[in-house]
Every structure is written in C-alpha cells, then in structure tokens.
Amino acid sequence: MEEKVVVDPKDAQDNKIMGILAYLGILVLVPIFAAKESPFARFHANQGLVLLIAYIAAYIVIAILSAILAVISFSLLLLVSLLNAAVGIGILVFAVLGIINAVKGEMKELPLIGSIKILK
Secondary structure: OOOOOOOOHHHHHHOHHHHHHOOOHHHHHHHHHHOOOOHHHHHHHHHHHHHHHHHHHHHHHHHHHHHHHHHHOHHHHHHHHHHHHHHHHHHHHHHHHHHHHHHOOOOOOOOOOOOOOOOO
C-alpha cells in the first residue's frame, strides 16, 4: 500500500534537482552525500538507490542465465535477449516515474520496490 507523505514545499522546490539525479544511475550518490538534511532528497535518493540495486541484481541474474543457456543451446539466448530488453524497459519506466514524482514535488513510492528502505 502506498504511503502518503507530507512534503515541505520549500524542501521539495530547493531539492528538485537532487530528486531527479537520484534516478540517474550512479548519480544517486550526489543527493545521498550532498543533501543529507533534506527529507525530500533522502526519499528520492532511497528510491533511486533501490532502483539501482534492482537494476544491478537483475543484470547479474541475466548474465548468469545467459552463460547457462549459451552452454545448453545458443538459440535460447534469444529468450534471454527478450528478458534483458524487458528488464531494461521496466527500469526505464520506474526511473521516469520517479523523475516525474520529483519534478512534481511529490514523495510517492515506486511500484513494487518503493516500500524498501535502505537510507534512513
């Protein structure tokens, strides 16, 4: 269930760029270290960090699956290519959703992975 969070409009306005950077891969480190005191930036940094970890984990699984299927049958690699594309599109969609939320000044959790808390 989506958690409704009260946003300080000034904090959201001042840290909008940090919220956007949080969803751009390794750039998530910028708001983690540069906006430690902002609840808005911390929220989006957490969401972006979870998304980055999910991205890395998915591609490790896909790489292992590719190696296994390459040994079994080279034609099965097409299936992994489709899975790879689907994961890439999914990550992109989640990143765009996060960026839209940050631009709108909202602290809405991402679907599926948004309830995971890494940063306090």
